[in-house]
Amino acid sequence: MKRSTRALPVPSFVVRWLSGFGRASAVTLDHAGALGILSAGIAKAIVQRRVRSKDVLRQMYIMGVQSLPIVFVTASLAGIVTSQQGGYQLSQTSPAYLLGTLVVQSVVLELGPLLTAIVLVGRIGARITAELGTMVVSEQIDAFEALGRDPVAILAAPRVIAGVITMPILVGFADVIGIGAGMVSANLSTGLGTEAFLYGARLFWHSWDLFYGFSKAVVFGLIIPLVSVHMGLRTKGGAAGVGLTTTQAVMFMILALLIIDAMFPPLLLQ
């Protein structure tokens, strides 16, 4: 029997959609594969003790100490806004001490880790991508390799280790500042005393909440430097390429943080 060679009448928007989906899938797989290889390289460098503690400490200083002022401002504002809005909503319907519960739970579970991470995306992630991207386009990464040095051990691993260590410390700091600012704000705006605020905070407190918040911090502390290093090392095309890659990296990091943040409640709060 003779087979028909006529093509099926597929609408052009379907073809476009399918080819776009195919391209996006290929790019995603490419990034995933490269991230896997980078992660393996970092793990290998750590296991083989090829990461200099001096480099890690330097990165911890940049990520941690230098980020303290902006984290302080962000956490304070987050605590104040939560307290003000919570006070407004609870004042008519619930006991005032529940404001302590609301502020502490919001800051520890969500605002502390997520806002600190978003601040670090802008301050550290963009910086790492731009720095490594510039090193790529100016052949400094090639120079490392030509000199027999491993850029992953020298550049990537210290940043990732520093991120994992520093982020929980910054989140702890942000939690304390955010709760403190929320407590002061509650006192000034609703007249809620410290004892009542702390009573509300303790009322629904679980130690698990702290573990939950710090777990997020560790994961965010891994994701930010890992993605920013990965994007930086893939930079192409001169100064314009550095700008483009940095923008993409910030976008990917924020998207990744929000997706991971959304995955935490079903995994750890059930």
Next chain:
Amino acid sequence: MINYRNIHKAFDQPVLEGIDLRVDAGEMFALFGPSGTGKSVLLKTTLSLIVPDRGDVEVDGISVYHGGPDALERVRRRVGYVFQNAALFDSLNVYENVAMGIPEEELARSAKLDVARRVWSAIEIVNLEPAEVMAKIPVELSGGMRKRVGIARAIVGRPKVLLWDEPTTGLDPVNTAAVERLITRLSEELEVTSLLVTHDVEGGLMMCDRVAMLDGGHLLFCGTPDEFRTSPDPRVRAFVDRAAAEAALDNGTNAA
């Protein structure tokens, strides 16, 4: 000494298509060709900075791509690479940049004083004053000084082979002449094999024992400078004439 065998490399388009080239020990060899013909790509395949799609490179008898896990490391210890824009590490000062040229294991077992002596000597060899430049970071150096520091970093590891990627690009005529004299002197004094990728055709022809020309992904010419100048191949002739015209234009511009 360096043996490129059937090197193929394509990015979006084929760049190198079956390049076979041999550079003998102690030779100074220049590679010419129009922009975008893969000269720097070929140079980078020597140290696996760019991996060819097909083919192999041998350096001092060691196969880069089929020599086993340690081969690349051994090759990199034998080769010094001078990058087009020096590729100095921005965050390190001149001393630290040059010291990076000493292999890691040598650095680990050397006394600090020995390392300092080697770095000092390498900086002196490239006609810089060590006491003046050692503490400076790259951004504080002129273009010519950066190139020299890049050369010092390439020679401090006592390589057997030096690869030069456009060493005079972006330099004024005075610095170009100075760097060319330096290349010749280093190749003789250090008794290294030199492979030079350059746009400066006249300079390359004066300095080198043999030259080759890449065009359209193929090796168009390989021979002595005299053979290159008198080559009957119209594409070589056109390239030589164009290079001479550009050099004359440059000289006129600089004179004005």
